[in-house]
Amino acid sequence: MNYHFSSRVPKTDIDPVGNILKVVESPDIISFAGGLPAPELFPVKQIAQATAKVLNECGQVALQYGSSQGIPELRKIIAERVKLEGIDTSPDHIMVATGSQQTLDLTGKIFIDPGDTVIVESPTYLCAVDVFKSYGANFVGIDMDDDGMRMDHLEQALSEHPETKLIYTIPNFQNPTGRTMSLDRRKKLSVLADKYDVMVLEDNPYGAVRFAGENVPSVKSLDSTGHVIYMGTFSKILAPGMRLGWIVADESLINKYKMMKQSADLHTDSLSQYIIAKYCELFDIDEHIKLISSLYQKREQLMMAAIQKYFPKNAKCSYPEGGMFIWVEIPEIKDTQALFDLAIKQRVAFVPGEPFYSEHPKPGTFRLNYSNMSEDKIEEGIKRLGKVIQTALLAQEVY
Amino acid sequence: MNYHFSSRVPKTDIDPVGNILKVVESPDIISFAGGLPAPELFPVKQIAQATAKVLNECGQVALQYGSSQGIPELRKIIAERVKLEGIDTSPDHIMVATGSQQTLDLTGKIFIDPGDTVIVESPTYLCAVDVFKSYGANFVGIDMDDDGMRMDHLEQALSEHPETKLIYTIPNFQNPTGRTMSLDRRKKLSVLADKYDVMVLEDNPYGAVRFAGENVPSVKSLDSTGHVIYMGTFSKILAPGMRLGWIVADESLINKYKMMKQSADLHTDSLSQYIIAKYCELFDIDEHIKLISSLYQKREQLMMAAIQKYFPKNAKCSYPEGGMFIWVEIPEIKDTQALFDLAIKQRVAFVPGEPFYSEHPKPGTFRLNYSNMSEDKIEEGIKRLGKVIQTALLAQEVY
Numbered sequence: 001m002n003y004h005f006s007s008r009v010p011k012t013d014i015d016p017v018g019n020i021l022k023v024v025e026s027p028d029i030i031s032f033a034g035g036l037p038a039p040e041l042f043p044v045k046q047i048a049q050a051t052a053k054v055l056n057e058c059g060q061v062a063l064q065y066g067s068s069q070g071i072p073e074l075r076k077i078i079a080e081r082v083k084l085e086g087i088d089t090s091p092d093h094i095m096v097a098t099g100s101q102q103t104l105d106l107t108g109k110i111f112i113d114p115g116d117t118v119i120v121e122s123p124t125y126l127c128a129v130d131v132f133k134s135y136g137a138n139f140v141g142i143d144m145d146d147d148g149m150r151m152d153h154l155e156q157a158l159s160e161h162p163e164t165k166l167i168y169t170i171p172n173f174q175n176p177t178g179r180t181m182s183l184d185r186r187k188k189l190s191v192l193a194d195k196y197d198v199m200v201l202e203d204n205p206y207g208a209v210r211f212a213g214e215n216v217p218s219v220k221s222l223d224s225t226g227h228v229i230y231m232g233t234f235s236k237i238l239a240p241g242m243r244l245g246w247i248v249a250d251e252s253l254i255n256k257y258k259m260m261k262q263s264a265d266l267h268t269d270s271l272s273q274y275i276i277a278k279y280c281e282l283f284d285i286d287e288h289i290k291l292i293s294s295l296y297q298k299r300e301q302l303m304m305a306a307i308q309k310y311f312p313k314n315a316k317c318s319y320p321e322g323g324m325f326i327w328v329e330i331p332e333i334k335d336t337q338a339l340f341d342l343a344i345k346q347r348v349a350f351v352p353g354e355p356f357y358s359e360h361p362k363p364g365t366f367r368l369n370y371s372n373m374s375e376d377k378i379e380e381g382i383k384r385l386g387k388v389i390q391t392a393l394l395a396q397e398v399y
Numbered sequence: 400m401n402y403h404f405s406s407r408v409p410k411t412d413i414d415p416v417g418n419i420l421k422v423v424e425s426p427d428i429i430s431f432a433g434g435l436p437a438p439e440l441f442p443v444k445q446i447a448q449a450t451a452k453v454l455n456e457c458g459q460v461a462l463q464y465g466s467s468q469g470i471p472e473l474r475k476i477i478a479e480r481v482k483l484e485g486i487d488t489s490p491d492h493i494m495v496a497t498g499s500q501q502t503l504d505l506t507g508k509i510f511i512d513p514g515d516t517v518i519v520e521s522p523t524y525l526c527a528v529d530v531f532k533s534y535g536a537n538f539v540g541i542d543m544d545d546d547g548m549r550m551d552h553l554e555q556a557l558s559e560h561p562e563t564k565l566i567y568t569i570p571n572f573q574n575p576t577g578r579t580m581s582l583d584r585r586k587k588l589s590v591l592a593d594k595y596d597v598m599v600l601e602d603n604p605y606g607a608v609r610f611a612g613e614n615v616p617s618v619k620s621l622d623s624t625g626h627v628i629y630m631g632t633f634s635k636i637l638a639p640g641m642r643l644g645w646i647v648a649d650e651s652l653i654n655k656y657k658m659m660k661q662s663a664d665l666h667t668d669s670l671s672q673y674i675i676a677k678y679c680e681l682f683d684i685d686e687h688i689k690l691i692s693s694l695y696q697k698r699e700q701l702m703m704a705a706i707q708k709y710f711p712k713n714a715k716c717s718y719p720e721g722g723m724f725i726w727v728e729i730p731e732i733k734d735t736q737a738l739f740d741l742a743i744k745q746r747v748a749f750v751p752g753e754p755f756y757s758e759h760p761k762p763g764t765f766r767l768n769y770s771n772m773s774e775d776k777i778e779e780g781i782k783r784l785g786k787v788i789q790t791a792l793l794a795q796e797v798y
Contacts, residue, residue, distance in 0.1 A: 001625045003598075003652060004564060006512045006534070013654050036464055044458030051450050059443030063638035065435055098497055098642075098664040105663045109533065113405045131662040134508065135405070165403060199402075226400040239462035241669035243497075253402060255412050263530040264504045265497040269668045270640035 007114075008134045017126060017355050020340070024349040030381035032303075033349040035175065035324060036372040041292055042239050043283070050278040051271075058274065066270040068262045069254070070096025070246070073277040078232070078246050085207065086221030087230060089248050095257050096268045100205055100233040100245035104128050106260045107166070107201055107229065108135040116165040119157055121149050123327075123356030123365070125175045125203070128168055139358035140164070146318070148174070148181030151188040158196040167193065167200045171219060172207035173323025176356045176367035180321060186219045193227040200228045206323035208237050208289050211297035213321035226250045234276055236324070237289050242272040296324065299370040302378045310386025312393065324371040327353075332393055333364040340366075342392055348384040407533045416525060416754050419739070423748040429780030431702075432748040434574065434723060435771040440691055441638050442682065449677040450670075457673065465669040467661045468653070469495025469645070472676040477631070477645050484606065485620030486629060488647050494656050495667045499604055499632040499644035503527050505659045506565070506600055506628065507534040516563040518556055520548050522726075522755030522764070524574045524602070527567055538757035539563070545717070547573070547580030550587040557595040566592065566599045570618060571606035572722025575755045575766040579720060585618045592626040599627045605722035607636050607688050610696035612720035625649045633675055635723070636688050641671040695723065698769040701777045709785025711792065723770040726752075731792055732763040739765075741791055747783040 024031040054062050069075070075091035082089060097103045104127070112118065114136025120129065122141030129139065140157045142149045149169060158164060169189070171181040181189070193200045202219045220230035226249075233245040247257060261267070279285070303326060307317055311328070318327040328350075333339055336352035343349060353365030370378065423430040453461050468474070474490035481488060496502045503526070511517065513535025519528065521540030528538065539556045541548045548568060557563060568588070570580040580588070592599045601618045619629035625648075632644040646656060660666070678684070702725060706716055710727070717726040727749075732738055735751035742748060752764030769777065 001649070003655075004510070004596075005655065006508065006510055006515075006564075008512075009509055009655055010658065013651075013658070015658070039459035039463050042459055042462040044454055044462065047462065048451060048454040048458070051454070052447060055443055055447040055450070059447070060438035060441055061640075063441045063443065063446065063640040064438050065634075065639045098668075101662070102664040109405065110408055111403070111405055113407075116405075127662065127665070134659070134662055165405075197403075235464075239670075240464045241460075241462040243664060243666070243668045250400070252412075256402075256404065256408055259409065259412070259414070260533070263500070263526065263533055264663070265501040265642060266526070267642070269497075269642045269671055271638075271674075272668055272670060275670075 008136070017351065020349070020351060023344060029344070029347045029349050030373065030377045030384065031349040032368040032370065032373060032381060033351050034372055035369055037236055037240060037324070038292070038295060038371050041295060043279070043288055046283050047239070047275060047279060050282055051275050053282070054271070054274040054278050062271045062274040064270065066267045068258045068267045070094070070268060071270065071273045071277065074273045077277055077280045082230065082232065082248055085204065085218040087218060087248060093248055093251055093254055095247050095254050095261065096273060097245045097247060097261065098265055098268045099235060099243040100203060100231050101127060101131070102264065103231045103245055103247050104131045106257055106264060108132045108137070109260050110256055111165045111199060112137050115163070117161045117163050119154065119164055119167045120358050121169060121174060122358065122360070123176055123353060124168065124358065125170060126355050129358050141358045141360065144177060144179060146179060148179055148185055149189070151185050151192065154189070155192055158192060158198065164196070164198050167198055168203065169200065169219070170203045170205070172204055172216070173209070173320050173325070176325055176351070176353070177327040178318040178320030178323055178325045179327070180216060183216050186216065187222055189219055190222040190228065193223070194225045198227065201231065202228055203231045205233045205236050209293050209296060210322035211293040211300070220248060229253070237285065237292065238276060238279070242269070242276065244268065244272055244276055293322065296371050299373070299375060299378060300326070302375055303368065303370045303382060306379045306382035310383050311389060324369055326368045326370065328366050328368060329362070330364045330389065333389070336364065336366045339389065339392060343385055343388045346384045346388050348381045348388070350385065407535070416750065419748070419750060422743060428743070428746045428748050429772065429776045429783065430748040431767040431769065431772060431780060432750050433771055434768055436635055436639060436723070437691070437694060437770050440694060442678070442687055445682050446638070446674060446678060449681055450674050452681070453670070453673040453677050461670045461673040463669070465666045467657045467666045469493070469667055470669065470672045470676065473672045476676055476679045481629070481631065481647055484603065484617040486617060486647060492647055492650055492653055494646050494653050494660065495672060496644045496646060496660065497664055497667045498634060498639070498642040499602060499630050500526060500530070501663065502630045502644055502646050503530045505656055505663060507531045507536070508659050509655055510564045510598060511536045514562070516560045518553065518563055518566045519757050520568060520573065521757065521759070522575055522752060523567065523757065524569060525754050528757050540757045540759065543576060543578060545578060547578055547584050548588070550584050550591065553588070554591055557591060557597065563595070563597050566597055567602065568599065568618070569602045569604070571603055571615070572608070572719050572724070575724055575750070575752070576726040577717040577719030577722055577724045578726070579615060582615050585615065586621055588618055589621040589627065592622070593624045597626065600630065601627055602630045604632045604635050608692050608695060609721035610692040610699070619647060628652070636684065636691065637675060637678070641668070641675065643667065643671055643675055692721065695770050698772070698774060698777060699725070701774055702767065702769045702781060705778045705781035709782050710788060723768055725767045725769065727765050727767060728761070729763045729788065732788070735763065735765045738788065738791060742784055742787045745783045745787050747780045747787070749784065
């Protein structure tokens with residue numbers, strides 16, 4: 001039958017990244033494609049203990065309808081946690097969301113009218129582009145270097161696009177590049193947001209998973225005018241399956257989010273909120289995050305060493321100090337989708353760079369994930385990929 | 400600060416029903432206002448057992464990112480359950496959602512462009528009106544009688560509004576009226592949907608909680624052309640706090656829902672999906688539903704008997720055969736908000752009818768909930784309310 005969809009619905013069902021992730025599910029493929037945390041570190045037993053305690057102590061409340069803003073116990077814990085990012089706030093200025101993805105959706109719904117501009121890093125998190133697009137956004141991508149989004153380009157874009165509603169940034173260990181925005185640029189970003197009266201959506205899923213270098217204060221902590229909305233999540237520091245994210249914003253803005261949240265799904269899963277609050281009460285989540293950071297550091301170092309060994313000498317890599325991704329640029333490769341197809345034949349996978357660009361993809365780029373692959377397979381996988389790249393370059397198959 | 404919101408955001412923060420629900424939270428108020436299931440029936444211990452088993456057997460998978468469509472184990476169970484509604488489908492045609500509310504949101508996103516018409520029952524579930532409004536819908540409300548939405552009025556509306564995108568109906572024990580649509584009207588609805596090429600969104604949260612009369616086949620089971628999207632939920636038959644709903648639709652449509660679901664929150668809480676699937680494997684959910692139905696029947700009968708005793712003789716009530724609500728009409732009362740204010744002084748509460756109407760509210764109507772109040776308080780609460788009504792009518796305070 002012929003459905004009469006809204007203009008928000010993409011004409012095609014083709015999902016290039018979904019297709020990639022399907023191809024790489026085969027167990028004999030060494031996949032650096034996904035963006036999953038290491039499941040062997042999920043504190044399954046501690047979560048079981050926390051759950052048993054929650055159901056015993058307040059089962060009826062945890063299974064009943066709850067508040068759209070999120071349970072106070074969890075919002076208190078979040079208010080404490082964001083102090084680590086330099087944010088001094090109260091539980092009233094926090095809303096719990098069904099994962100960070102929901103915050104992106106609600107932000108789009110609240111701010112974006114068809115034709116509004118959203119400024120994003122180039123490249124950026126592709127599901128953010130998808131969701132803002134569903135509200136009719138146009139995109140302006142801002143070039144990055146090793147210090148993150150370039151502020152001169154940002155200012156130019158802001159002056160050329162006064163209809164800009166939102167600047168979306170992932171300042172720590174960005175997806176897909178692994179890059180971190182310098183303190184100077186964060187200060188400048190906050191000043192520009194104020195000057196051009198534009199909201200900044202600061203998405204910080206990876207910041208707590210730092211294994212090298214020094215912590216950089218969040219953009220939100222540098223904001224004195226209320227232009228920054230801060231997003232966090234338990235997905236990378238505890239478990240993504242429970243879909244628990246949060247936002248920090250001024251109270252009047254939180255009220256709008258609550259209203260839209262109620263329309264979207266009434267409230268976030270109460271049982272999961274109680275479980276995570278109880279976990280944080282019973283156990284030391286910072287100790288747990290140290291375990292994660294230390295494993296990811298080991299994997300990142302292994303991958304970096306293998307890249308040095310097996311990739312062509314002119315391959316340019318980001319050197320992440322945390323998070324889950326390395327970004328690779330090999331300018332001689334013009335078509336990383338063709339490279340992907342060759343790599344799959346050798347049972348190794350990555351994500352080609354193109355889908356991460358809202359516009360003007362840079363050829364020869366791709367993303368490698370190191371958090372989700374065991375150490376013994378990292379060297380082997382990069383060795384295979386290096387061979388695919390060298391062979392392809394020789395045969396000029398990916399020009 | 401002055402935010403530049405999208406045109407979707409309501410200008411006001413005033414939430415009349417939210418305000419009502421806040422007022423009635425006080426423990427000395429006998430509240431028939433909310434729409435909550437009875438928490439004393441939540442199978443807390445069984446859910447604890449199921450959770451322990453899930454975390455022990457597949458903890459890492461249950462805590463990891465999962466499929467946007469929902470876990471296959473749960474979709475299989477849902478495919479079996481909807482057979483009770485006459486629906487013969489497969490897990491491929493089912494998507495799990497973050498509660499029924501999310502299905503409403505995704506349906507709005509997929510079908511409604513600003514200016515499109517949505518046809519609703521008059522009165523209807525108010526959060527459905529809110530969410531469709533956020534996508535720019537205009538509403539046409541169709542009168543109901545004891546057999547549900549009037550099909551002659553529906554056909555007239557369809558012929559007058561060719562821009563109609565959606566007919567939204569709650570055919571069983573409707574919220575707020577408690578009424579059930581007759582089989583003849585369901586057949587007619589399916590024929591009209593086909594004739595005018597309009598989608599029907601059939602929302603069935605209460606259908607399984609039937610304590611009198613005979614089951615009526617779902618509209619979906621009468622649909623041969625793919626015009627009906629069917630919604631169900633575990634909120635009223637197990638526990639709402641875990642936010643688990645589902646839709647049944649043709650596969651090509653499910654693909655669009657999956658795409659929008661991924662934008663909205665990636666996927667529904669995996670842990671909760673595994674817990675409910677395990678609960679259904681270990682325990683007999685139909686036996687549990689019988690317990691719920693039997694308690695609600697007792698409460699409904701008590702409330703009906705008290706209404707006969709204490710309300711004015713010309714009070715007209717719906718006689719629900721299941722679900723959670725009784726609808727009252729007392730034509731002499733012109734202002735049920737004023738009646739609400741008087742009732743609160745006597746420590747008893749209900750929800751005035753007005754917010755349930757998308758247009759042209761019918762004066763003198765209000766909703767009573769019987770599922771969430773203990774038996775000993777039902778008679779006392781209705782007695783108080785009866786006295787408030789009688790006094791107010793005598794004093795002409797609510798004319």
